[in-house]
Amino acid sequence: MNRVLAAAAVAIGLLASPAQAEIRIAHVYGKTGALEAYARQSHEGLLLGLEYATGGTMEIGGEKIVVIEKDTQLKPDVGRAVLAEAYGDDDALLAVGDVSSGVALAMLPVAEEHGRILIVEPAVADSITGADRNRFIFRTGRNSSQDAIANAVALGGEGVRIATLAQDYAFGRDGVAAFREALADTGAKIVHEEYVPQDTTDFTAAAERIFNAMKDAGGDRKLLYIIWAGANNPMGRINAMNPGRFGIRIASGGNILSALAAYKELPGMEGATYYYYEIPQNPANKWLVKTHQERFGAPPDFFTAGGMAAGIAIVEAIRKAGSTDTEALIAAMEGMEWETPKGKMIFRPEDHQALQEMYHFRIKVDPAVAWGIPELVRVIGIDEMKVPVRD
Structure with a gap:
């Protein structure tokens, strides 16, 4: 914390004149x-x-930070409207959001129209910092390619045959496309892709199609890789259908603690994750774990770390720019490195995607813990993930 306090002191007086009374986010x-x-x-x-x-x-430079909350209701049209309201009526310097890739994509043009920065956190669709990006968009969250490359490192190999199950919208389809691409050089092959509506609760038909496609797929190892966000995670339901009778093992990436409860049924399952509170060893994460436990009586979760990374990025960008001018902030943020609960992140200048390490895990079951524990196999470093710049 001494470094943080020293940096705060240096920042006093840096903001461009005339100083605004508040920094509205x-x-x-x-x-x-x-x-x-x-x-x-x-x-x-x-x-x-x-x-x-x-x-x-x-505060930054003596100016108070004010955080304004706007609810998108997970609806793209509402997201556009409330973001425009935040930039306009509320005079927000910049905005952070959304949790949904579909809503985040709808908000990107609003940032450009208003000439204000939007930090995307935690939506992951590649197109956010890919085909649909504009110069006002930065993302602290990982993208689908980072998820996919990390999971390809963890799961790929000669003789591996994979089926995928994902939600039928930007998050799921971008995730599978990136995973397919990332597996290309590993020797593994995707033999079936299954997409279902976001509100699906009965996975019987989808599972039967997957089993039929996989039972004669050959190979030395068969995996069903599940990409899922939100409620109705199909992992437990499909596991109850005994995919093992076809030699199929379930695989998936990391998730929030409540979702990891289903992972207790799958000891030894491997994948790659963005964050689990016991894995990163750095000052920011130690502070987060300690503070979160004291205030909320529980460890920080998957998206808590991402939100914290965004908050730190905002403060570091304003200090680096010495201004709250949007153009000065963009110049400061392109290529900016900063420390987060995950360690170092870097805003890549080409597309404003935050480069960051990921974690290969194996599920460990402890009867005293309510969820499957993603035990670290190894850190997948920034330099190991050749994350494509997508036009």
């Missing part, structure tokens, strides 16, 4: 709806990140 996110748990974690993390980076003052 809008958190535009799906507070209500199927991803409410993600939203709550993201918001708590954002506030903790601002607190940590300012040494508890919630």
